[in-house]
Amino acid sequence: MRGVRTNPHATLRLPSVPATLRSDDGMHCHLRIARPVSDLERARTMYCRGLGLRVVGSFENHAGFDGVMLGMPGGAFHLEFTRCRTHAVAPAPTVEDLLVFYVPSAAEWESRCAAMQAAGFEAVASFNPYWEADGRTFRDRDGYRVVLQRGDWRNAEAA
Structure with missing residues (x-):
């Protein structure tokens, strides 16, 4: 990643996504x-810092839990991280528990990979070799894995 400039405050740009998802039967x-x-x-x-996400919500001591979204x-998704005040809940991810972000622009992908490492994520080999061809896998301090896949992806339309 040497020589790659990154803005840790830049938001990862993904293809336009509606604020809610809609299923075939109309459920939002x-x-x-x-x-x-x-x-x-x-x-x-x-x-x-790594993905350019923003805090969209948080809570403190809600039934003994603290959290941040x-x-x-x-976007039509968000991540929630929680901590229980009354007993420790140990994270237990496996090597196949992945968050995968598709990044169409090669320059943005390089920049985001550099931002992930600068944020403290560790670059690791993917357990599934599919993600190695056009992506890079990172692990956070709790062992959760994030794949940055270089390329675009869209749902196939129903026939």
């Missing part, structure tokens, strides 16, 4: 991926 939804973490502030900082403005 928004996707939240929730994960326990060992250090809430560290997770917030790493994911904001991170997302992209207008």
Whole structure:
């Protein structure tokens, strides 16, 4: 990653996504991926700096839990990281528990990979070799993995 300039405050640009997702039967939804973490502030900082996410919500001592939600403005998903005040919930990710972000621009992909490492993510070999061909896998301090896939992806339209 030498020589690659990165702006840790830049938001990862993804193809236009509606604020809600719509299923074939018309159900509207928004996707939240929730994960326990060992250090809430560290997770917030790493994911904001590495992926350019922003804090979209947070809570303190809600039934014994603290949390922060991170997302992209207008996005149809967000990540929630939580910590339980009454008992430790140890993160238990496997090598196949992945968040995958498709980044169409090669320059943006290089910049974002550099930002991930600068934010404290560790570049690791992917367990599934598919992600090695056009992507790079990173692991956070709790062992959760994020793949930055160089390229575009769209859902196939129903026939």
